[in-house]
Each structure stands twice: as structure tokens, then as C-alpha cells.
Amino acid sequence: MTAVVCGNPRPGSRTLHAGLHVARELTGSEPDLVVDLATVGPGVLDWSDPEVTRLVARVAAADLVVVASPTYKATYSGLLKVFLDRFAPQAGTGLGGVAVAVMVGAGTHHALAAELTLRPLLTEIGATVPVPGLFVHEQEHDDPAAYDDWLAAARPVVTRLLPLASSGVPA
Amino acid sequence: MTAVVCGNPRPGSRTLHAGLHVARELTGSEPDLVVDLATVGPGVLDWSDPEVTRLVARVAAADLVVVASPTYKATYSGLLKVFLDRFAPQAGTGLGGVAVAVMVGAGTHHALAAELTLRPLLTEIGATVPVPGLFVHEQEHDDPAAYDDWLAAARPVVTRLLPLASSGVPA
Amino acid sequence: MTAVVCGNPRPGSRTLHAGLHVARELTGSEPDLVVDLATVGPGVLDWSDPEVTRLVARVAAADLVVVASPTYKATYSGLLKVFLDRFAPQAGTGLGGVAVAVMVGAGTHHALAAELTLRPLLTEIGATVPVPGLFVHEQEHDDPAAYDDWLAAARPVVTRLLPLASSGVPA
């Protein structure tokens, strides 16, 4: 099962489209679950909200999670972090599968943020993050060429690891 | 004017107490503004919320802001990041003064997070962050000795820089 | 082919032993190449040194490289960085295979350095770095238990990816 999580506070964002593109290109099919956090509402802040708890469980169980964030303050968005703070490997809600980090930003000078901030965050919540974080300039978000080199390197690595769950890899 | 911003989702947290202690010890008096984000409510997610807009303006104008966060996923909390995402130097709402980064965490193995993640974030939103980020183990949060070495080094540096605003330093 | 690179300026260091242990446990056999940088001499600084050039080529061609560093100044050693600065994916001398990051340090408060500093460096020089960086306290460097949880999670991921070269993954 493949999930896309988008941390942009605007629904239907370019960030979401970047995440969807990566998911489709890595797997060859539509993602099974799309969590556009802009549409979740204030429940994302409420640690007892049942809808968010259910989303966390579904994302945690995915074989592949594409996590896409806009670049705010040279790193991922607060909205994304609020959601990811719910995932706890020690509590059985870590990311049990493979994750990839995608960031969309207005400035190339923030490109390292995908590798230095979002990838470590996904690792910390339990995911296997086997390929470098991808930074996409927002003006190129709908240009497949902006993804092609990264996809060519990432696809065979991700493909070999899917699904991790069946190999008994601990979350 | 001194402000304390606390990013713990629980009101009156140990994180808040750590931030208050640092503010008092750096300035010798009570902070003028305390923003305990746990008490702000879902408006923190709403970019048009007038109360949050007002808080942002007051914090942006402070001479000294002590930003205190719990350590979640080896970095600052999502709740804190949601609030700090509002500050934009280019839009006149950057932090115009001095800021210091304080993190409280359960594990010493996350100690570098204050310096490697929270301090750069405060820099990015415009603050002058002249001293290293402080990491306090949560079991020592109410032990003044856990702060003393850091305070001895930080106090003279911060004191020399206050207030920055009157020197005409750009935000 | 498996290589171990050790960045400790002292030959035969605890760092080296940690790297060797990880290599043996991940592959079930002795590494084919061990580069103990302490024994290379000042040629490591000379970009035209033929011995170092040859070492770079052999490491670049390895299927698996275990890169082990002492923790100096909250990150990898300068000696290691001098050597790794030679690897350039664009020039055909990137790490073409899988790499893992191992750091040995005296202080648990530097544990994040493996994930936040050494892993991104290995990624930057072309390696596929599929598992989290491992930090080992130097007092536990010869205690297998200090490695076991990490090895249990890392071994199946690394095993699935070896060898990468035969899959035609670009370096």
C-alpha cells in the first residue's frame, strides 16, 4: 500500500502534485491513500482526535510513504511536523515501511533542506529512507524533467525494498 | 521587552518553566509576554486568526525572545513550528531582536537538536541568535545547576546586544 | 566487494574495530579492503598522490562501504573528510554502492551527529545510504549488544540492496 502525505496548508497545492507525481513514478500506479493535511482541519492538533489517529495508523502501515512538504523557513512546514509528531516507533505507530522525502520550494538556496531536515525526521519516526531527499523548485513542479534524474536513481533502490513488511524488518 | 514562547502542546509544561527560568536569569526580571502555545487553540493553524496575528506582532517586536520547545522526533515540536512559520522577515514580521533556543528532552542523545535545528530556525526568521542552543534534560529542568554554565557564558553576550532595535540593526 | 574506511588519526583505533564489527555483521565475512586512514600518511592531503588515488578508486567500486569516524567537534573527523573530499560522482569517483555511517564518541549528547552529519556526507558523494547512521559510545565499542538493535534493522535492508552495481543503478 502506497500513501502520499502533503504538509502544505493549502489544499490541492503544488506540493501535493509533486508528491503524487513521485508516488506514481516510483510505483507505476495511483497511491492508495492521499493525506492532504490542509483538508484535515484542527483535529491535527488534537492528540485524541479519532480521524487523525486512524490516518496515522494507515500511514504507519503503508509499504511506501511519499512525504511532501513546502519549504517554510528553510525546512518542512509546521503543519507536516504536527502530523508526524504523532508517529512513535516505540508505541507501534512508527513508519514501518519505506519513505521518501520531497520538498518544494521557491528558492534553490534551500535545496539542502530535503536531505538535512526532512530525511532525518522520517528516519526518526521509524521509516527506512533509502534514497536522498528530493528538492523541487516550485516553478518546475509540473515539469517531469525536474524529477527524472532523481527517479532514475531512486526507482531501482525503492523497488528492491518493497515491501519491507514481508521481510520481517522491524519498524 | 522580553518574550517567552513555549511550543509544548501541554499548558504549564516543564518546557515552559525552562523558558521562564532562562528569561529571568538572562534579564533579571519577569518576561513581559509569555506565549504558551498550548493555550492558543486551533487558531494557531489559521493564518487569518487575529489573536495569533497580534501575538506574532508582539513577539516580533521583542528585544529578547526565549523560544523553548520540547524535543519531539529529535527536533522542535510541530506546534512551535506552526507558530514560527508565521514570522517572515521579508514581510516585516521577522524577529527583530535577540533570540535564544532552549530545548527540553528526555534523552541526552538528542542534545544536538538545539544547536542543529532550533537555532537555525530562529536565525531564518530574522533573529540574532548569538549564543549556542541550550538542551536541558527534562529530569533536570527544575535544577538551576543544569543551566548555570550556559547562563554564565550567554549572559554577557546577550546583555551587550540588548536592545538591538535601538541600534538600527535590520531585522 | 566490501570496504571499511576509518577516519581516526590513530591506527588500530576503537573506531576501526567498530567499523570492522559492523562490516562483518552485515555481510557475514571479513571486509575485502580496510582503509585505516591513520596509516596513509600525508599523501591524503595531496590530490595527485597515486596511492590515495588508487584507494579512492577501490572504495568507489565497492558494493558496500562501512565508513567509521570518531566524533570530533560533534561531527566526523577532519581526516575522514579530507579523504572523502576526493570522491566526486560527477567525475566517476562517487561511491557507487551502499554505504553505512558509523560514529564512535565519548559523549551520548553527540549521538545525532551520525544521522545529521555523516549520513548526508555519504549521500552527497553518491552512495546509497539506506539505513540510519549508527552512533556507538566509545565505552561500548567492543560490546556486541551496542550494535544488535541497529544490526537487526539494518541487515535485511542492506542485504536486499547488495549488490547495487549489477542492477545498473547510477552512481
Add this chain to the structure above:
Amino acid sequence: MTAVVCGNPRPGSRTLHAGLHVARELTGSEPDLVVDLATVGPGVLDWSDPEVTRLVARVAAADLVVVASPTYKATYSGLLKVFLDRFAPQAGTGLGGVAVAVMVGAGTHHALAAELTLRPLLTEIGATVPVPGLFVHEQEHDDPAAYDDWLAAARPVVTRLLPLASSGVPA
């Protein structure tokens, strides 16, 4: 006393010129000590080398140290790190004054390296690093305009803190 340390393996580099420019603009005069590491030779690797030990002592005693590095592998050079590994606040050879981080690079996509990698390193070796790390594109290294915004913000902060030594700030 002001020092410039340059971590480029080529003598007289653009990196050195960037560091000299920053030092002159921050202080209004020529630096008292220039350490162009490319000219130091293999002694930089020898922890008992008396010339390097003397250089370390002089840099450690400076009121202001401008540390300039080329961008190698998305971070500072190994040559610079080898030299900075010698500085140990606990051993009385930390940087006792103010330091600023300057990086020169060929790619804007590495701009965050100055703030996320070099500034924390200078902090770790004891320096007060009050202003953001500066990244300069190598094609603009001799264009004063590439430095002006940063200098306008940094100068008043650095000026207020010089000299730190006379205030008794612990190293």
C-alpha cells in the same frame, strides 16, 4: 586581534579573498593574522607539529576569527576540519572570541551549508558566533554587492561584541 582562516587547499584562493573582504569590512582594517591552510603543509595532520600548535594558539586568542571555507560535498572542506579539530575549549584552546562563518561555493543549492554545518562547528569549538553564516557564490566572490546585505546586518552585532575577552566571557 583579528584572524582569517582559510580552508581551501589552493593558496591564494577565492575563498581566501572572501574571508579577507569580510574581515576588512567588519573591522575597518587589515587582519592581524592570515592562516591560508594551503600553505601550512602536511604538519596540519601532525598533532605534535610546533608550527601548527603555535597557529592554533594565536587563532584561539583572537578577538575575531573569520573562518572561510570552500564548499566541498555540501559542507566545509576536510582541510579546514583537520585544522579546527585541534581547538578544544576544555583544553584551553577553544576559540575565545567572536567567529563568523563564510562559505564560497559553485552552487546556490548548497547555500544552507554555512548555517547548518560551519556555524555549529565554530560554536562547538568555543566561539561566540553571533551572526548567520554567509554563503557566497564563487562567481560573485569579488563583487562587494554579494556581501553588502549580510555586512549591514552583521557589522553592528559583531562590533558590539568586540572584544569579548575583556568582558571575561568564558571561552
